[in-house]
Amino acid sequence: SNKASFWKKYFGGKPSRPPFDKKACAALIATINGHLVSLKGQLHSADNAEIEAVLEQAASTKETATDAFTAGIKIPNANVSSSITGTMEQMASTQTKHLVSFRRSKVEFLRRHVMDFQSVFAQMGTLSGGDSYLILDDLYHLRRPEQPLVVDYLHSIAKGNRLWLKIGTIKHRSSWYVHGSPPQGMKLGDDADEIDLDLTLEKYLIAKDFLRKILQNLAASVGFSGHLDFLTETGLDRMVLASGGVARDFLAIFRRSVLATKERGDESSRGERIGAEDVNVAAGDYEPTKREEFKRDVYDEEESKLNDVFQEVRDFCLRTANSNCFLIDKEMNDKKVDAIHELVDLKLLHLIRSRVTVNTRQGKIYEAYMLDLSQYAGARKKRDLELVEFWTNDSRDQLRKASLIYIEKAK
Template structure:
């Protein structure tokens, strides 16, 4: 985008965590305009030979016209100043205005003067106009509405954004990252405004978030937000354990490329069991894979082991649990207690009752507990391993298979006797079909744990 001199803005939504609506919308709008204003003053017009700005990048297009860019930048700067005043004002405050009015009244009167002189009589007619002035005061009480102000500005903002895109000669991109940090109840309102704001301007809106901690659409009159498939398209960036072999190949390639830079051959460092355990422990997430791998190598080195084995990975995974717990506390804004209770129920089922790392939930269960399980998947404390499992003695029913994250038990010796179901293998897929693994299913219309 920068190399092509296209308008762009990156907004990290975490900094607006806990902000109330509509102030959160105003804050995000301010930062969006500031990003575009900054682009107009730098990337749009900076000469290609200005190495202090471009560094290693080389722009593919000539600078845009400086005069129009400066005019648009100044206009957007005025928008930012206006929005900042609005942000720091009180919403729903009463504003009183007073207007003086003057009224003028004309009153006309007539009178006659008569004079008699002997037999001759003369009459004189005359009129007198009286002009009076009256003053009155009219008091009006208004109520300030921040959201009404923003609605009235949409067309004005759109016009300016279209001019920015026309100046650039091509589409631009706005990225709202980590949308799930915004209060879930307010997400549809924020998305609805930006959807309307950018529509028809040539600016593409991209939103990064956690699926099951996000709300895109709110039904009403009028409806708010965006509908997946109608207004927006969904791009799934997750590489889950459902495609185990693909995930393993990808993660090992990432690790081996990192190893090459420091002249380490990972194939000579990891045994086969450790590789599979690393993939399971990471849940298919590259960041977790590399973090646990680093810890595993350190553990094996301390134990003077020739290679990293399963035990080293288990110990490293247990140490990694504190990092996951910190992320859990940071990422979850509401419903923390409910999610922890659901996780405890799953741990009790897997580790104490069944002593297996996997469990089943009936597909499309539609319960609150099922939604919490999906949120725990997004938080990487549970991992989806198979979206369609048939169970013996449950004809006509389809189940989803999940795996409890290894960090929840690998570090505790008393729980080392948990059976690891190798669901990617033929015999492992057969074990998933056992009715004893059913954690939740419909039972006369209600949720039950088997």
């Protein structure tokens, strides 16, 4: 097919703007490749290494001296003369060596070249007549003190150069702004906007509707009815709880739920549809996967601290409160609360209500959390545990019990 038919077939029409300048594109590509070579060289070299360099300077001088002697004899009808000329050259050279010592700094290299990188994206904008996009995912894998430095550097490149930044990270495991002189990083609301991509259990009905549609589309793509006849309503609710509202976990638990249903067979009293008990089994089987993700997403020095807090919360829910939910005083702000927020980001705990009052605590506001279903389902099933169905209107009084308070500020 010709070019016109190609564009019409895949894009419905011809391009609305002319093609890019080939020479300008080639020049920009060459510039980018040059920067890549330099950056790769820095990447594979040792940082903060002691470097010694020898600078040589050479100088030479040349002196020339000329002597002349002339003599003449006069005789009748003739003059006789002679001359002798002598030239002497003298050359002298000197060579000086200087030993210079310095430390290699990758950070300083980046700072020295920031204007070069700004120029690259500015040229992209001019060449394309549009904006560029730079995507950085999993910022939280960097050490926390370094995160605002990286964000600040990328922001300095992007600002005013038609470059958009998209940075993906885990909220309570990230620092993107540090006050100082000068401040470093990007300030939310001023320099950047926050977009929350996760639907949490706090917005349970919205999350349930969203996940239901995902499953309906998936079922329709393989010829099943969009009504999800293979899944009970209680099974769907339990699956939403088990996933914490995260689509990836929802689909993974759904797959395990199908296997659990097939293993128990059609002759079971629960029938052939996926039910809450099947999801409980699947959630318990999914627990090792969550643990592996937990270990991968935290630093070694943080793992023990977070795991200790998680075990304390788990013991409180299963042994003390005998409930899948617990409360935290909204005024509390200490390291344990920070750890709980991180565990929420790591999907081992789930925020279900941001504002709860307790009957016997007048004037106090609490946050309600749920322990992940994998901790009391499947092989870890705990009998007689009170499961608070927080998404229903009838559950409001269940969450207002003083016995669910895990942390509160002293009077």
